[in-house]
Amino acid sequence: MKNKVIVFDLDGTLLDSQNQIIGGDQTLKYLNLLQNMGCTLAICTGRLDHDILKIQQKYQLSIKHRISQNGAVVIKENYLCSELLNKSDAFKIYDQIKNYPVRIEINTVSNRYWTSERDPEFPKELYDSHMIKQDFEEIILCQPVVLFLIVGQTSILEDIAKTVNKQYKQTQAILTSATSLEILSCQASKGLALKNNFQNDYIYAIGDSPSDFAMIEYSDCFYNVGQFENPRQAIVKYSILEALIDIYEKERNI
Template sequence: MKNKIVVFDLDGTLLDSQNQIIGGDHTLKYLDLLQSMGCTLAICTGRLDHDILKVQQKYQLSIKHRISQNGAVVIKENYLCSELLNKSDAFKIYEQIKKYPVRIEMNTVSNRYWTSERDPEFPKELYDSHIIKQDFEEIILCQPVVLFLIVGQTSILEDIAHMINHNYKNTQAILTSASSLEILSCQASKGLALKNNFQNDYIYAIGDSPSDFAMIEYSDCFYNVGQFENPRQAIVKPSILEALIDIYEKERTI
């Protein structure tokens, strides 16, 4: 029998905008029930790994597999695997995007680098790992760079995305919202993270946004708990709680 994996996103899926569990104690109850039935829990998020650890610690969850930075970083127990930006490409991209009127942030495996403090309206992380640097060149040289996060007007971000996707064959630029763009390795996605790490498992996946929809192709059962247009293969549920209840009922009858 295949091992059962229940993998879910954080923002908008497990956590609301105030970093509280959606569904509260009821959600935690069903996560515990699924674990007691032999299911393995995994988190797949755009946040850094430290926020998965904080969620695990705060709510006493046993998370066996931690996938962060939208699939670019995977930690399984004491093993870490990361899809990094090519250093040469990262230098060139950094020089090009600096010419645009946008905010540039850069992530390594364990830290966020900013040139200035974030707007207070930005979503708050559970663990603050940011470091202020006026220039990122030395970091690119000496650190494992995972991605650039660009914040700005949609039209400018679309121009940057076109430039990156047209000129860098190993790098992808993805609009993650109307005001944000991520530049990362073409080998990084939530879907590919599932493919590469859970090939022989039965996967229940839960998400709320287009970046989560990349998991559909590589999961056996995908639940859409967000407001975006529903992909054909997804099961629609109001929240993660209803998705977990449905998984529990399926597993209980096996």
């Protein structure tokens, strides 16, 4: 029998905008029930790995596989694998975008780099790993850069995405919301992370946004718990709690 893996996103899936568990104690109850039934829990998020660790610690969850930065960074126990930005591409892209009226941030494997503090209204992380640096070119040269996060108006972000996706073969630009764009390796996605790490497992995946929909192709059962238009292969549920209850009922009746 295949090992059962339950993979879920954080923002909008497990966590609300205030970093609280959606579904509260009931969600935690079903996560623990499924763990006790032998299911493996995995988190696949756009956040950095440190926030997965904070969730694991705070709620005493056993997260065997930690997938962060939208599939670019994977940590299993003491092993880390990361799809980094091509340095040549990163230098050229930064030179192209630095004069746009947008906010540019850089993520490495373990830190966020900013040129100025974020707006207080920006969603808060559970662990603050940011550093203020003015010279992004030095960071690109010396650090393991995973991605650029660009924040700005939709029309400007769409223009940047069009340019990057047209000019670069190893690097992709993905709109992650109406006001945010990520530029990262073409080998990085939540779907590819599932493909590369759970080839012999039965996968239940839960997500709420287009970046999560990349998991559909490589999961056996995908639950859409968001407000975006539903892909054909997805099962629609109101929240992660209803998805977990459905998984529990399926596993209990096997």
